[in-house]
Amino acid sequence: MQQMISRELSPLNLEFPFHSLSSEITPNDQFYVRCHFPIPRIDLDSFRLTIEGSVDRDVSFSLSEIRQLPKVTRRVTLECAGNGRIFLVPQVKGAQWEMGAVSTAEWTGTPLSALLELAGVNANALDLIMEGVDQGKAKEPPAPPGEIRYSRSIPIAKALSDVLIAYDMNHEPLSPEHGAPLRAVVPRWFGMASVKWLSRIIVSDRPFRGYFQTTDYAYWKPQHGALVQTPLSEIQIKAQIASPRAREVVPRDASYRVHGAAWGACEVSKVELSLDGGETFQTATLLGEKHAGAWRLWEYHWRTPVKPRSVQLIARAWDSHGRTQPLDRDGNWGTYVICHALPIEITVA
């Protein structure tokens, strides 16, 4: 088994070794770990998930009450919004993720909509805030002065249609580093929305502007000829090459299986691979079945050059709306959303 790659030890941030990608489901002990604060200790007997705010009635649930609600299992890929940050030049602040701040699991839990139905969402509801038990001092200014809890919001329409409150991950109870006993799983959104150690839900009549969607996890969106700070939300269409790895030496005049994964907020319709630094693109083969909200593995059987030389590989994905990856970095994403096509340099020898 491949070792996880450490990106930060306190708080714990571990990367899935993406070059070891071999199955659609990431094993639990290989699934990337993203923490903002120390992993909280939670007493399972007294634990309750509460819902308050713009609802008919405040409600709260014990873990056994939640496990008795309608249960669904869903395959969802989570990608950290900072995945690929190590490719940015010059280096920017934040964990230096390479390609493995992305993983896929089968999550079992109850739809958030089932919980909200019991609370009764008011007509003025606009935003839904999810708060974890984890807390600490925010890292970068501007930041609130004391300790804060991790919290993040999603629009009420998303909350009512497409969010899971999960307690099992790949058919095992969630582990502490993955948010035990309860976490949100928000398909199609960057991982920061899938709040771990979830204990409090607030339905709000206004857009939430907490630290983790203003100072952190936001980007600059053109509006009115200016740029406005906007919370990150949906993942962007993206393909990554698992094999070969950067700087790998591959045999000349041989058959080589180039493979990787591709994902986005919408269905992946095509993956293309360039073996000549972007001059021409070949169509790769999509593997397996499509699962809405999960990545798609792909492969391309390459006949390597006869003569030794260096080669630049570029993969790019297309989605069902005809969108593909830009070849250049858009600086408005700040330190996040590294979604432009990333060249991989290898040697044929």
Added chain:
Amino acid sequence: MQQMISRELSPLNLEFPFHSLSSEITPNDQFYVRCHFPIPRIDLDSFRLTIEGSVDRDVSFSLSEIRQLPKVTRRVTLECAGNGRIFLVPQVKGAQWEMGAVSTAEWTGTPLSALLELAGVNANALDLIMEGVDQGKAKEPPAPPGEIRYSRSIPIAKALSDVLIAYDMNHEPLSPEHGAPLRAVVPRWFGMASVKWLSRIIVSDRPFRGYFQTTDYAYWKPQHGALVQTPLSEIQIKAQIASPRAREVVPRDASYRVHGAAWGACEVSKVELSLDGGETFQTATLLGEKHAGAWRLWEYHWRTPVKPRSVQLIARAWDSHGRTQPLDRDGNWGTYVICHALPIEITVA
């Protein structure tokens, strides 16, 4: 004449020497100067102020067209949101203003409402963005990648009722450092809303989230048991002592005139002065007439102690809603809104 105090030379940031306060109107060459970017060069002949967005018709005005519109003159105090920052311990980022990032002038111009009437504001209008000609790279992260113009928004209700588009300052044309040829004057709000070198107004159907009201000029407001990033807006009730100055030596057993100014978003109803470090407070005398949106000068005739000793003076203002200044700093204001009562240490000798 007292010299202005330099706080930053590029961009230019100059402080009014507040201890020299002697009149309700600050002379133009003493009025504090706050710039975010280099002072722009503007061709007056081709200059136009444009209004666009959620309006019936885009409109634009030359300077002579604006001068032909209804004219009002209004006395307004402007205070930089960072006024008093030098008192914060430990030191925080930003210009180290002492007490003089506040000044008062008589501004002449046309009400913004008159311009908006000509454009026809739509029913869905929510926010009004004012953009200056000045531009540069934003200083603190998170920041947009390129150069941006200075811009700031106010709610449409405020824009329609209480904003002046000024071209004269104390009956002289605006000078370049004060925003020539046109600037906004937004009474009761911190100075960051009174956009200088104003050239573009956008009426918007959503809250604006530009750099200067998110990363910069924002604070943390309690909401839903969390803290949310909120644009700074109204000035807070505040009194400052102009004389004596900190560390001044005043004669013992003598009559001494303690004086200063007080201001806030609402009417100043009372100024109190403590001569014993906050144990007891005496009521000071308010001078002159009240002018909505302008400071009020005040004085207190003090019989100094017979025996030499050090004395701590504290002034605090009250407004017509019964609000007064806190004695302790509220960290949620970040690097802005230094509105708690500030003790002044002096020596009687």
